[in-house]
Amino acid sequence: MSKEFTMAEVAKHRSDDSLYLVIDGDVYDVTNFVNEHPGGAKILKRVSGKDASKQFWKYHNEGVLKKYKPQLAIGTVKAEAKL
Template sequence: MSKQFTKAEVAQHKGDKDMYIIIDDGVYDVTGFVDDHPGGAKILKRMAGKDATKQFWKYHGKNVLEKYGPKLRIGTLKEEAKL
């Protein structure tokens, strides 16, 4: 079973030493991918600790997530109560 993260927990990982992003319901550690990202490090650093779903799907196809996702995925987003 994969680890579950809240949005608040993901938000704590936005520094240069650890960067997490959310895509759909997955949580991805992109720390080691920053220098390899074809679009540059700037966008990953700007989205670190946030839900990057909208931006990701705007510029990437499903094949990109299929290729890199399994290596970078560290868990899922925990369902939170909607008040």
């Protein structure tokens, strides 16, 4: 999981062929998980391409992240310079 993404790169992955989202600075590829998600595909599609940390922690605990992070995490969000 050494690849770094900008939020602009993550935002490009909002289609049925490629769904990325961010949780606490880590980038997750949920493309192949979307149909397994207990809450349904609709919610993952709604937050894809975005930072979904707030929505994730509202409905999940740390155990969920520990369980799925090894198979879904693909990198981190690159710190962007603020001018």
